[in-house]
Amino acid sequence: MAAIWRQGFPIPAKRLAAALLPAVLLAGCLGEQSALLPPQRPSDGELAPRIGSAIQRASDSEHQRLLSAFGGEYRAPQVRAVLDDIVARLAKAGEGQIGTYEITILNSPIVNAFALPTGRLYVTRGLLALANDTSEIASVMAHEIAHVTAHHAVERAEAEAESAVVSQVVSQVLNDPVAGAAVQAGSKLSLARFSRQQELAADQISVRNISRAGYDPYGAGRFLAALGRNTSFRNAAQGQSGNDKKLDILSSHPSTPERVAAVTSAARQIGAPGIGEREASRWLSAIDGIAYGDDPSDGVVRGKRYLNSALRISFAAPDGFDLESARDMVIGVSSNNAQALRFDSVTLKPGQTLESYVASGWIDGVTTGPVETLEVGGQPAVLASGKGTDWTFRLAAIQAGSRVYRFILAARGAADPERPMRAVLDSFRTLTAAEAQATRPLQLRLVAADGDNLASLAGRMAVQDRPVELFLLLNGLERGSKLTPGQRYKIVTE
Template structure:
């Protein structure tokens, strides 16, 4: 619950949403995003009720990497982009490794005259992208997904291909033409229906155009990968790891969006394997796993404490100075807009977020203004929770009951919401159980909160995926996450003396 992300909208606007020091929402770049809960049971509540997962904090397509062509190529926009993804992550061993790989790829590419600058972003989400200037961005989350130098080289060569093929400029030009035709129909010819039709058609055209760009970038990237002496099968290997990683952490599965800007992962893997076969047989050139794992040993994993972290049932946000525990049996997920939770049987849902409030506004008014008219006025109560001013209320829809609380810490107002089907009679107990744990943490507590890290361990004789997974500091599906982290199956026989990644303090 920190940086909310970058959304690439169909109208070519880009919105960056973050948190001010005061905790108020900051809306930058182009466009306006309204408060999450402004109008009744909003999209986020619908997501909550469906127990859906955002799979992280960046609202970009799951089949990353991608190119962000809507940014102008200036140092100011570079700074904004880096800030939107949590800032630059300084880890010299990984940075040197990436720079060396890029140098090899450039020398082997069709444009050895181009120069590139690599930035590691402090985001736990696996993502990579490029700007036309040659700025290459890789998140620390992506570094944890790759398992060898050839896989990370495949990501970088793919992004370099986007730059050399001028994909960003081509996409921006197509978007501009579509937008112009829509405006002519809507504003000049006074034909809104025709304008909407153009917009719909342009979305389909842009999606198809973007998918073709991804395929082209994969082909050029794999060619460069092989020419630079890396394993050309690294591209397929990384995409397979990415798919495993998403599946190991996703709490729900959704069908692919037909307008997604990337081909499906399965299709990209198939195409990548076909392309790699043109250059060598599988694993003929080696993967350089040990060098890669050494470079990322100790890299931070998961959420940055300044943006909130989940430890079992507990959520702690160091920068906002707040913590709470979910009720017994709940699991939590720290997403871009809020902390989402659900009971093990799916009956109860939880949401925790920070909301805007005007100076002097009462907590009762905060509840009213960030919910809707279905709030039960007689249910609003002013209370104190662990020394903090708070207000609670009830709301209901045709199928769901809600218990809401607004709690103020300094200049920030937080909401805790529990939802349950209307035929569930124990919602008050569940709500109060969690609300009673919400409290402010002091600066000493905040400083003691540390992120998790990737740790490289050497398997001993007799070690199994289960034994190494038991060493990980995770409570949610540790075996599946260990397997996904290392690009293996849960039944793979581990090799004594081989190195593997685990998640540790």
């Protein structure tokens, strides 16, 4: 994947791609451990609800594309066992046709869940980490099932299949998520959404359904509130206001406060708080040890250093930069937003040299200067300067066999970013096989409070970005909350 450059400034492509990925048969709804189990089909041999063969074939194709776009399936047998039990109970208690649903956990830190008209349900491991009991995760699955049983997904699929514009969007987004996101941002995203009325209806159905299945109906409100806090946390990390949702998974939904109020009202019509099953211990035990954050094979950030175990490379950010990784790329922005860094890799054409590649017009609209030949990390490399309308660039390319690692460092105005670029190149190195193997995902772990307070437990987190705020978010706590001695809490560890 690559970053999207808008007016010379890089936008995190991963978030845009995640926001725009929903396609003809797909709509995102929210936001170490088993192979996808084959469906247990009812007697008529069909997944629920009954659907046309054309949609079934498209769903099969969409399933594979989803796996590719979201890092494949994440194997988590303990989590899958709980989810299977929850969905089985929801299906029996559901409104409309009772059927069988296939669950896939996606290996992505993005917080989201999806439904296909065929009854295929998808949830990212990023979303799993936010839930704190079975009623909360049951509300997510019930919401997706509601879209299926109420035929929302089929209606959306049929409407979008008739639109030539959306067909183009689907092709661009699924074949090249970044390019599709760059071109189609804005009005075309709305074509891939469920309607506001459908979302609110699915919320209402989910509250009734989890209650009939024996779960706490107030779990829906708690989890929606957690999604809202997650949005604010992520936006604040990007220098956006907590209400800026243009890149957020909830941007396609009614506002979080509106949804929380609606599901809370629906729960009150069922009974007072305290009814229904929550089973916090069971859920927390299931997610204990799941991966948290980016997969090292896609590239991860550890402090100021970027590591990619698949490419077996590492480099450090310039002073004052914050990095964010995505698949095979990384972007960074200086604290004053005056400079931006992008890294990715390409393959040279047969007979093409590094010098000719950099001079051939790497970035549209940027005129490059003389090319300097040098060695970086024991590999041949070149460095060049460039000038655009509003930005001054330093471009570097490092060759490792047929692969070329590319760095772009842009500075607003006429300031030459040569010094920070050379610092990046000086930090670049190849990881040994042992180092690459040792680069593992962060994990979500449970620890019991034993004389701890918020600060001390948050201090054990293996993250540098606002650990106290992240600890509160993961555990559904408010600032100033008192920890309960002996109770288990989620932390992120190496």
